[in-house]
Amino acid sequence: MTAAEALTVDIDHLRSWIGREDLGSDVLTEDLARKYHATFDLAGEAPKFGEVAPRMIHVCLAQPAVPTAQLGPDGHPERGGFLPPVPLPRRMWAGSSQTFHDDLRVGDEVRRISRIADVVFKEGRTGALCFVTVQHQIEASGRLVLEERQDIVYRNIEASGATPKTPPPAEAGAHRRPMKIEPPLLLRYSALTFNAHRIHYDRRYSMEVEGYPALVVHGPMQAAMLLNYATELHGSPPSRFRFRGQSPLFDDAAFALNARDEGDGLKLWTARQDGPECMVAEASWQ
Structure with a gap:
């Protein structure tokens, strides 16, 4: 899909997702801390109840859990729920900007507030791109822990035989x-x-x-x-x-x-x- 073709999509419809929110809650358990610690081969013992957990463990918490039958062919939830139904096949986490105000601790009750902040089509060197910006706020036991801007990029699959730069x-x-x-x-x-x-x-x-x-x-x-x-x-x-x-x-x-x-x-x-x-x-x- 070229940028011109992408613009024939109902951009206003996709941008109507701006402002949509998704909430989630979870508990940072000793079991999760132990498994996260083991996955990354972190030094020392895994944190116990009340101790500080590694930063970015929040990505493992309060994630959406749609039924398996509602997953799309790529394994992601079918499009058109919290995230807009962008008609480009590849979806990737493009990047984030994170500000940490406090630490998560094992045993914390965690609350995630996510909001669609923007939806933009652009022309990249590989073709049409769509960026969806999501603002996340992570709270734990009533205190603000993290503010994050996440950019998700959607793009086309390169044609067979194409030679990317x-x-x-x-x-x-x-x-x-x-x-x-x-x-x-x-x-x-x-x-x-x-x-x-x-x-x-x-x-x-x-x-x-x-x-x-x-x-x-x-x-x-x-x-x-x-x-x-x-x-x-x-x-x-x-x-x-x-x-x-x-x-x-x-x-x-x-x-x-x-x-x-x-x-x-x-x-x-x-x-x-x-x-x-x-x-x-x-x-x-x-």
């Missing part, structure tokens, strides 16, 4: 940690976040339907790895964290977490060997 290779960071993604990690993170998007666990679907060369590594999981790395390098978690996807990361090659000092904060990114930046992030402690 190759971004330049990423530089190596002043701080660098080699990593390896295996399918069990993707499956564990999908389970923790109740994310049934098939590109993360169904290799045949990912390659034959959506045209990827392998399984796709979750954007927010890469972001969580970068936030954990920033916390380790700085000695405390950032109060502000921004991340955005540049290129997909796949499970068929080793990659690395990279970081460098930038002002009072850190710039961080993931990249395959001789590959482009995949997820880039900025962490600050102001």
